[in-house]
Amino acid sequence: MKIKMLSFIALFLVSLLHAQTVEVCEGCMYKTLNEGIQAAKDFDTIFVKKGTYKEYNILVDKPLTIIGENYPVIDGEMKGEIITIVSDSVTVDGLFIINVGTSYTEDYAAIRVKRSKYFVIQNLVLEKLFFGIYLEKAQHGKVFHNKIIGDAVEEYNSGNGIQLWYSKDIEIEHNYVEHVRDGIYLEFSDHCLIKNNVSANNLRYGLHFMFSNDDIYQDNTFENNGAGVAVMFSKKIKMYNNIFTENWGTASYGLLLKEINDAEIQGNTFIKNTIGINIEGSNRINYLNNNFINNGWAIKVRGACYTNHFTGNNFLYNSFDISYNSNINDNVFDKNYWSNYTGYDLNKNGIGDIPYRPVKLFSYIVNRTPETIILLRSLFIDIIDFSEKVSPVFTPDNLLDYNPKMKRIEW
């Protein structure tokens, strides 16, 4: 009786909305997704059954819900863009999209959203792609739980996994992106949330911000990319609880900051990167409670960085903790734990009695003559480091942590 009532109500609601379902399959009335879309009315649901559909340039120009059942394959046959959404309120769910065309003049994408609002793109699998999900002047959308696996070899002829261009208020969650140029790329995109994604083995950056403000990214993992995350020319970015690991190479960084102001970097973990964070022209940034473990350089400060605060971070077993290329410093280091600290704590308040000087002379020498890295951990180097520590000449005189913690900081 109850079920009957419920189904009656449901039927009533459905008929009220005039929403119908359209089925697309080989034996159905509509054999391609394109035909299905043309036949559907606004707010209809299209079910795409299992099978292979060789289609490209599919235009979604009305508010529809497109749902794939058991991952139907949409094969673009390398001919161009596959799905283009130009309407508001479109949902795309559960498709397997492969073979996006490569072009040097146009950015073909597996799925593109153009000037639309309230869209949801979820549970897609994209392979053999040029650009994956391309959001162009889109707003209030959600990109959720997609898997993007590229086969990029060279930077110049490959595209990005998820690209945002002039988009606002987008949520990007639980995606997995690998082997593309930039895993996730934001250009002129504000107020976006990037959460719980994994971006690995990408040619350039795992996540890339350009001229994008007020964004948050948190709980993501960036592994073995050209560089983990690059944040450039952006303001008020919040970076929480991300993991940056094994970004190895001559120009590889866990996190690259360039012309960034007023950011928050909190609770992140940097493990085994050549350079944990590379900072250039970045001001008023708070670094709080981050872990730097086994990096070549935990933090490399290139210049023009003022009023940054490094508080309560753990620096564990890095070859170099901090590296400066000049002897001027305007940044504050306070209450961090340094595994290389050799001082003592006589009054037992958990804070070392003598200040710690994190910049070594040797890091200055390596900046000048990179080949000298081969003398790392040599006794001679320890001796000259010690003499520099006693009376600094080449390294910033006032760069000291006055309250170095004696034990690893937990939070």
Next chain:
Amino acid sequence: MLKILKYSFYDLMRSRWSYVYFAFYLLLGVVLLFLNNDLSKAVITLMNVIIVLVPLIGTIFGVMYYYNSKEFTELLLAQPLKRSSIFLGQYLGVAISLSMSLILGLGIPFIFYGLFKSTAIWDFSLLLITGTFLTFIFTALAFNIALSNENKIKGFGYAILLWLFLAIIYDGIFLMSLIMFEDYPLDKLSLIGTMLNPIDLSRTLILLKLDISALLGYTGAIFKQFFGTNFGLIVSICMLTVWVVLPVFRIIFKAKKKDF
């Protein structure tokens, strides 16, 4: 040779110095672990100690043993024995007993601390392997010095000088020359410079494990091939073997010609 090896080995095992050496490493291992509470950090500290102290002790001990057992050597020379087997036996006796003190002295505290369950086991075994190599190299060098110098004081002087040179001065000269010629491509030179000094060589071997992320920061194809693959490990171990073999050959050669 084996018989002489056995005699010098047992002789050394009974001597006070072996125990002192063993006790020193045991104490070092225990104190490090007690203070650090962290295996990987202890391994780094230990590396600094091993690449400096093992060569020093190897040289001093080798020279000392040679001069002390000189009368016994002369007695042996009067017997129908091959000269090479006498000296090689003595050399191996010293080198093996020193390596044993090192391995046991450091190994026991680390094993009790749970080395086998830790991920640091490979770093640690590499440390012991390089320590053993260094012992063999520097004992051989010490025997060379002692064979060439009748005067004890001179011999000790040269031995300490050799250690000082290879452990500290060499790196200083190396660093200065790298900075002086910084305008030129230096990656080959820096690798060759490392190969020519056994202490640097073993340091590099350990760097490959501990600081690989920093080493890969340098732009250079040769560096990248050396550090990025197993190539570096293989070449380093081969060079260490060469560093053992060459001084040992000189011991045999010198011992054959020497008048006693």
